[in-house]
Amino acid sequence: MRDTPDLWPIDLQTFLQDLYDSIQSNGFLLTVFRYKFTEPEIALNSLNGKPFLNNTELDSQNVGFRHIGAKHDSIGSVVHLFRNVSDYPKIPDKNNIININRDYKQWFGVLQERLIAANDADNQTDNVWLIANDSSINGIIGLMNCLRLEPGGGNWRYIFNYDSTGSPMDIDFNVSPYSDILANDLVANVVKEGKVGTYRHLRLPTDYDKCLSNDYFLNCGQIKDISGLQWYDLKNMPKIKHDFDDKHENHVKTKVEIYYAGVTFRDVLIASGRIPAPALQIVPDCTLGFEICGRRLDNGDRVMGFRMGRSIVTSTHINIKNITTVPQHWSMAEAVTTPIQYATLYYGLIKRANLQRGESILIHSAAGGVGQAAINICRHYGCDIYVTVGTEEKKQFLVKEYNIPVNRIFNSRDILFKNQIMDATNGKGVDIVINSLSGDKLDASYECVANNGRFVEIGKYDMFQNRKVGMFDFLRDIQFIGVSFDLACLKNPDLIQEYFDWMHKNCSNGCVKPINYTVFNASEAEKAFRFMTTGKHIGKVVIKMRDEEMDRQPLKAIKPAVDMMVTVKTYFNPNKVYIITGGLGGFGLELIHWMQSLGARKLVTTSRSGLKTDYQKFLFNRFHEFGDNLKYYSSEWLVSTADCMTIEGTQQLLKEAQNLGPIGGVFHLAVELNDRLFKNQTFDKFCSSIDTKHKIFANLDQLTRKLDYNLDYFVVFSSISCGMGNGGQTNYAFGNSMCERICEQRRNDRLHGLAVQYGPIGDVGVFEGMAENIALSSLAIQRIHSCCDVLDKLLAINTPIVTSFAFADIINQTISSGSKRQRIVAKVWRTLGIDPQSTPIDTTLADIGLESID
Numbered sequence: 045m046r047d048t049p050d051l052w053p054i055d056l057q058t059f060l061q062d063l064y065d066s067i068q069s070n071g072f073l074l075t076v077f078r079y080k081f082t083e084p085e086i087a088l089n090s091l092n093g094k095p096f097l098n099n100t101e102l103d104s105q106n107v108g109f110r111h112i113g114a115k116h117d118s119i120g121s122v123v124h125l126f127r128n129v130s131d132y133p134k135i136p137d138k139n140n141i142i143n144i145n146r147d148y149k150q151w152f153g154v155l156q157e158r159l160i161a162a163n164d165a166d167n168q169t170d171n172v173w174l175i176a177n178d179s180s181i182n183g184i185i186g187l188m189n190c191l192r193l194e195p196g197g198g199n200w201r202y203i204f205n206y207d208s209t210g211s212p213m214d215i216d217f218n219v220s221p222y223s224d225i226l227a228n229d230l231v232a233n234v235v236k237e238g239k240v241g242t243y244r245h246l247r248l249p250t251d252y253d254k255c256l257s258n259d260y261f262l263n264c265g266q267i268k269d270i271s272g273l274q275w276y277d278l279k280n281m282p283k284i285k286h287d288f289d290d291k292h293e294n295h296v297k298t299k300v301e302i303y304y305a306g307v308t309f310r311d312v313l314i315a316s317g318r319i320p321a322p323a324l325q326i327v328p329d330c331t332l333g334f335e336i337c338g339r340r341l342d343n344g345d346r347v348m349g350f351r352m353g354r355s356i357v358t359s360t361h362i363n364i365k366n367i368t369t370v371p372q373h374w375s376m377a378e379a380v381t382t383p384i385q386y387a388t389l390y391y392g393l394i395k396r397a398n399l400q401r402g403e404s405i406l407i408h409s410a411a412g413g414v415g416q417a418a419i420n421i422c423r424h425y426g427c428d429i430y431v432t433v434g435t436e437e438k439k440q441f442l443v444k445e446y447n448i449p450v451n452r453i454f455n456s457r458d459i460l461f462k463n464q465i466m467d468a469t470n471g472k473g474v475d476i477v478i479n480s481l482s483g484d485k486l487d488a489s490y491e492c493v494a495n496n497g498r499f500v501e502i503g504k505y506d507m508f509q510n511r512k513v514g515m516f517d518f519l520r521d522i523q524f525i526g527v528s529f530d531l532a533c534l535k536n537p538d539l540i541q542e543y544f545d546w547m548h549k550n551c552s553n554g555c556v557k558p559i560n561y562t563v564f565n566a567s568e569a570e571k572a573f574r575f576m577t578t579g580k581h582i583g584k585v586v587i588k589m590r591d592e593e594m595d596r597q598p599l600k601a602i603k604p605a606v607d608m609m610v611t612v613k614t615y616f617n618p619n620k621v622y623i624i625t626g627g628l629g630g631f632g633l634e635l636i637h638w639m640q641s642l643g644a645r646k647l648v649t650t651s652r653s654g655l656k657t658d659y660q661k662f663l664f665n666r667f668h669e670f671g672d673n674l675k676y677y678s679s680e681w682l683v684s685t686a687d688c689m690t691i692e693g694t695q696q697l698l699k700e701a702q703n704l705g706p707i708g709g710v711f712h713l714a715v716e717l718n719d720r721l722f723k724n725q726t727f728d729k730f731c732s733s734i735d736t737k738h739k740i741f742a743n744l745d746q747l748t749r750k751l752d753y754n755l756d757y758f759v760v761f762s763s764i765s766c767g768m769g770n771g772g773q774t775n776y777a778f779g780n781s782m783c784e785r786i787c788e789q790r791r792n793d794r795l796h797g798l799a800v801q802y803g804p805i806g807d808v809g810v811f812e813g814m815a816e817n818i819a820l821s822s823l824a825i826q827r828i829h830s831c832c833d834v835l836d837k838l839l840a841i842n843t844p845i846v847t848s849f850a851f852a853d854i855i856n857q858t859i860s861s862g863s864k865r866q867r868i869v870a871k872v873w874r875t876l877g878i879d880p881q882s883t884p885i886d887t888t889l890a891d892i893g894l895e896s897i898d
C-alpha cells in the first residue's frame with residue numbers, strides 16, 4: 045500500500061484499488077467517512093486550500109467491492125462495510141434450501157441429514173440456506189446461532205422474512221432483496237419492513253436506566269459505599285390498600301409531600317456498608333432515613349414525624365400516628381432537626397435513665413445533633429453539664445452558643461477526658477453519660493459513671509461489633525442502657541404519640557429547640573453524606589426537597605419537587621396477581637422472594653408436579669408463616685398444576701389467578717433442557733424443549749390479550765444461548781427465539797413484552813454447580829442477586845429483547861497474558877473453577893489437594 049505523510053492529497057480511487065488488491069477474496073473493508081462537516085472543520089480546511097474528501101465520490105463498485113451496508117451517526121460520520129466478492133455465489137439448488145416453519149417434522153430430519161453430510165464433507169459443501177418465511181414468530185435466529193457452532197454448520201446461511209404475513213412464498217434469488225442477499229454471502233439475513241439487516245447486540249446507552257422525575261427517594265446502590273447512593277424513581281409505586289404494623293393493626297395513612305428530610309449517622313453507616321440495615325426494618329428495600337417534614341396532601345397542614353426507611357424522599361404515604369403538626373414558630377427546616385434527636389433523648393434519657401433535676405451529666409460529641417439536643421434538655425433540667433467535642437471549632441461553638449465554660453469541654457478524640465472528668469467531680473464521676481463514642485473511648489466513658497449512675501449508649505457501631513463491657517462496674521450499681529428508639533416504637537407504637545405530646549409541651553420553654561443545621565439540595569445528597577463523615581460538621585444535616593412557602597398556614601397548592609434524572613425502579617402491585625411459570629425452579633424461588641420485597645403479595649406459580657422437594661416446601665411454608673407473623677407481608681401463593689401447554693390448561697391457570705385478583709404480569713421461567721448436538725437429537729426431545737418455551741408463552745399471550753385490561757409485565761427468561769449461540773442447545777434457542785419474537789410483536793401492539801437473555805446464573809437453577817463448564821467459555825457466572833438487580837431496571841425500559849451476562853474479562857486477561865507457563869497455570873485454575881486472579885502464584889495443585897488429573 046502506498047505510504048503518504050499527508051492525508052489530504054490521497055487519490056481516493058487509487059487508494060481503494062490498493063485496498064481491494066490487498067484484501068483476500070470474501071474479505072471485508074470497513075471505512076469511516078465524514079458526510080458533513082462542522083464549522084471549525086470547514087474553517088480549518090479553507091486554510092489548507094484543499095478540496096474536501098466526500099464519501100459520495102467513493103466509487104467502490106468500479107473497483108470491485110460490494111457495498112454491504114452503511115450506518116450514519118448524527119454528528120457527521122458514516123461507516124461503510126464493503127466486501128471483496130470475486131466469485132458471485134451461485135443460486136442454491138432446491139436440495140440446499142430448507143424451509144423452517146411451524147411444522148418441525150417437515151424439516152427436522154432433512155436438517156439433520158444435511159448437517160451430518162456437511163460434517164462428513166468437512167464443510168466442503170455448497171452453502172445450505174435455511175429460510176423462514178411463514179410467520180414473524182419463528183425461532184430461526186436462535187436455531188442458526190447454535191447450528192453454526194456445531195460440526196457441519198460452518199457454511200450455512202439463513203433468511204428470516206420477518207414481513208411475511210403467513211402465506212409461504214418462494215424465495216427468488218434472482219430478484220432483490222434476495223439477489224443482494226445471495227451476492228453479499230452473509231450468514232444472517234433478516235428482511236424487515238422491506239430492508240435487509242441482521243440482529244446485533246448493541247450496548248444500552250449509559251443512562252438507559254435513568255428517567256426524569258419529580259418524585260424520588262434516596263437509596264444505596266449496588267456498591268455499599270457512599271458513592272453508590274442514588275435517587276430512585278417513585279412515580280410508579282402503587283398505593284397499598286391495606287398496610288399493617290407488626291401488631292397486625294391496619295395503618296390509617298395519609299400522603300405527605302416532603303420538604304425536608306434529616307440525615308442521621310445511622311444512614312451514613314448503612315450507606316457506607318459499615319453496619320447492616322436494622323433487623324426489624326419493615327421496608328426492606330430501602331433503609332435510609334427516619335425523620336421527615338412536609339405538608340399533608342389532604343389538608344395542607346405542615347407536619348413532621350417519623351418513617352422508618354425510604355424516607356429521604358419527595359413524598360410518602362405515612363401512618364397518621366407517626367406525624368404531628370409543626371409548631372407555628374418553627375420553619376420546616378428547623379422542625380426536621382428535632383424528631384430523632386429529641387425522641388431518642390426523651391426515650392433514653394428521660395424515660396429509661398430517669399433524668400433528675402440537678403444531676404451531673406457527660407455529653408459526648410456535644411456539637412452534634414443529639415449532643416446539642418441533650419444540652420438543651422439538660423439545661424432545662426438544671427443539670428451539671430460536661431461535654432466532649434472533636435475540634436477546636438466545635439469547642440468555640442459550644443462556648444458561644446451554649447455558654448459552656450471551657451474547663452468543662454474535653455476532647456473526644458482521646459481518652460484523657462476520663463481523668464479530667466474524675467478531677468472535675470472529685471473522683472466521683474457523673475450521674476449519667478450519654479455515649480456515642482466507640483472503642484477505648486467507650487471504655488473510658490463507662491468508667492466516668494458515678495456509683496448508682498447510668499450509661500446511656502446511643503451509638504450503634506460497637507453494638508454491631510458486639511463489643512464487650514466489663515461487668516465489674518455493675519457492682520457499683522450502675523445501669524447500662526442501650527437505646528434503640530426504632531425498636532422501642534415497634535414494641536410500643538404509642539411511644540411516638542407520647543413523645544409528640546412531650547415535644548409540644550416543651551417546644552416553647554427552651555427544653556426542645558431546633559438545632560443549627562446545614563442544608564443540602566437533593567442533587568447534593570452524596571455531598572451531604574460525605575460531609576457527615578468528615579467529623580467537621582456542627583449540628584444537623586438536612587436534605588431539601590423543595591422550598592418552604594412563607595405562609596405557615598395550611599396550603600393545598602403544593603409546589604412539586606425539582607425535576608431530576610433518577611434511576612428507574614420496578615414496583616409490584618400488592619393488589620395484583622403475578623404468574624410465574626416454572627416458579628418452583630431455582631430462579632423462580634429467588635424471584636418470588638425478590639418480587640415480595642418490591643411489593644408483590646399475590647403469586648401463582650406453575651409446576652407439573654406441585655411442591656416436591658423439601659426446600660420448595662420449606663420456602664412455601666416460610667412464605668406463609670412470615671405473613672402470619674407480620675401481616676404487612678401477608679401474601680397468597682398458589683401452586684397450580686394446570687398444563688399450560690394446552691389452551692384449556694392455560695385458561696384454568698388464568699382462572700385460578702383471577703380468583704386472587706386482577707393479573708399484573710406473567711413471568712415465563714419454565715424450561716426443559718434436552719441438550720444434545722443436533723446430529724444426535726431426537727425429534728421428541730427437540731420439540732419438547734421448544735414447546736416448554738414457546739407453546740406456554742404463546743398460550744399465555746393469546747389468552748391474556750383477551751382480558752379487559754393490559755398486563756403490566758409480560759416477560760420471558762430467555763438465554764444467551766439464543767442470542768449468541770451455544771452448540772448443543774438448538775431446541776432451547778429455537779424456543780427462546782420464538783418467545784423473543786412474541787415480545788417484539790407485543791411491543792408493536794403497545795403491550796408489555798420483555799425477553800431477557802441471561803447468561804449462566806450462579807447459586808441456583810439449571811447451571812448451578814456447573815461452574816467448570818462455564819469456566820471454559822468467555823462468560824462468567826452472574827450472581828442471582830445481580831440478575832434481580834438488573835431485572836429491576838430492565839422491567840422499566842421499552843426495549844423488547846435485552847441481554848444480561850457477566851464477562852469473564854479479567855479472568856481471560858490472565859489466561860491470555862503473561863508467560864506461557866503462567867497462561868497454562870491460569871487455564872488450569874480456570875478449568876477447575878478457581879479464579880486465577882485470586883489464587884496466589886506460588887500455590888501448587890498439591891496445595892489444593894489435587895495431585896493428579898486423570
Ligand SMILES: NC(=O)c1ccc[n+]([C@@H]2O[C@H](COP(=O)([O-])OP(=O)(O)OC[C@H]3O[C@@H](n4cnc5c(N)ncnc54)[C@H](OP(=O)(O)O)[C@@H]3O)[C@@H](O)[C@H]2O)c1
Nearest residue numbers: 626629630631651652713714715761802804805809810811
Ligand atoms: N439458570 C441459568 O443459568 C439460566 C441461564 C439463562 C436463562 N435461564 C432461564 O431462566 C429460567 C429459569 O431457569 P432455572 O435455572 O430456574 O431453571 P430450573 O431450576 O430448571 O426451573 C425451571 C422449572 O421449569 C419447570 N418445567 C420444566 N418443564 C416444564 C414443562 N413442560 N411445563 C411446565 N413447567 C416445566 C420445572 O418445574 P416442575 O418440575 O415443577 O414442573 C422447573 O422447576 C428459564 O427460563 C431459563 O431458560 C436460566
